[in-house]
Amino acid sequence: MKRYREIAGDGGSDVAGQVGAQQERLRARMAKIAVKVAVASGKGGVGKSVIVANLAAAFAKRGLKVGALDADINGPSLAKMLGARGQRLAFGEGGLQPPRGPLGIAVVSMDLFLPDDQTPVRWTGPTEGEGYLWRGAMEVATLREFLADTEWGDLDLLLLDLPPGTDRIPNLVPLLPDLHGVLIVTLPSQVSQLIVAKSVTVAKEVLKAPVLGLVENMASHVCSRCSAEEPLFAGEDSGRLAERLAIPFIGRVPFDPLLSRCADDGTPVVLSHPGSPAARALSQIAATVGEALRLPPALVEARETR
């Protein structure tokens, strides 16, 4: 009796061919994007999306054509932070024409598809109690479609804002085999650092993309009255953590209520308050990441002359 591998094809569906066509569509779209970077964390609530929004703005300010994809399907916030929320979705023959944030940043997020603030992401399907079996597959298909069916155009840089946790990082393997790097965000707290080390391991061993480095958010608090700077958390110094994990330490972003206020307003702080300590730190982080990514010389030059 014949074995599985002795039978060619699958009886007529050609699922492998259909998946191959999906992959080709994705590959063709991604080929127009020079550099793709994922931003990950370990724990949630470390301010990763704020970092992504501000890096996108900082790179756009320096003359790059930038896209920002909110890969957090169930907790999307990037569209809000980049002022794209509420923009009308437009579909052309080539795909979704992405809503635009400041400086023309192309933004795609599940938030743009949801009807109102109260509505969570729910899929038509069998009872939700059994959704744990298929929800992950729906999220990967969604992410593939966000990447492949958006008219990103010729971008210099696409930033992906990943959901918290280590489990979603491997989802990028079949979608973005040529990912240029992963940036990791943490807080200087022991709990955050404990989990972020796991994310670094997954990024290194599963994703096989270079870990660009570690960014420490909410590193310190600067008193608005006396300008005294003091730590907010009592974790290990993130620079030492990066050294221990054998990855570059990219920089620290101080805690600043302005960051949250600007995120609420949809205008990244690097654009609205470029002289603030947080904005200066984020701009420096963008510069360091840009160097690590070896951006085209003309763009680096443009950046330096601004």
Next chain:
Amino acid sequence: MKFLCVPCDEAMKIQETSGPEEGSLTVTFGCPACRRQVALLTNPMETQIVRALDVKVGGGRPATDPMGFVRSTLASKRDEASAGGEPASAGSACPFTSIANAAFESQAAGGGAIWTEEAAQRLNAIPGFVRSWAQKGIEQYARERGYPKITIEVMEEARARFGM
């Protein structure tokens, strides 16, 4: 998944697909040698997993509708994100547009809705050519609101909502 006709030791070929109907997809395979047929009946979970792959069982051209997967599988979405690209209900002059969309979504969702006897009788009184759409639209309406069964009252609510 592959099917083998054991007596002939021949790989079976897909002959027909139908559904999803109440969450189940029917795929009929036939042996090219002896013509024996078998049918694969998926349970709602299996149907959903196939759906998540965004592939068509039985073959065919892959969908080219931009964001077609997201737009057809999200339970609640903005009007302009509805499959087809245009608002499904707001601004539409046709009350059946949203019902049709709900019906197609419901079809893949897997039904299993419980109808009271009175409600089922009223459903059967609806002209046959729109009954299926109406049924699926009402089931979708009930499911979204967490109604455990479809009663006359639920039908009235749905009717008011859809403008039937």
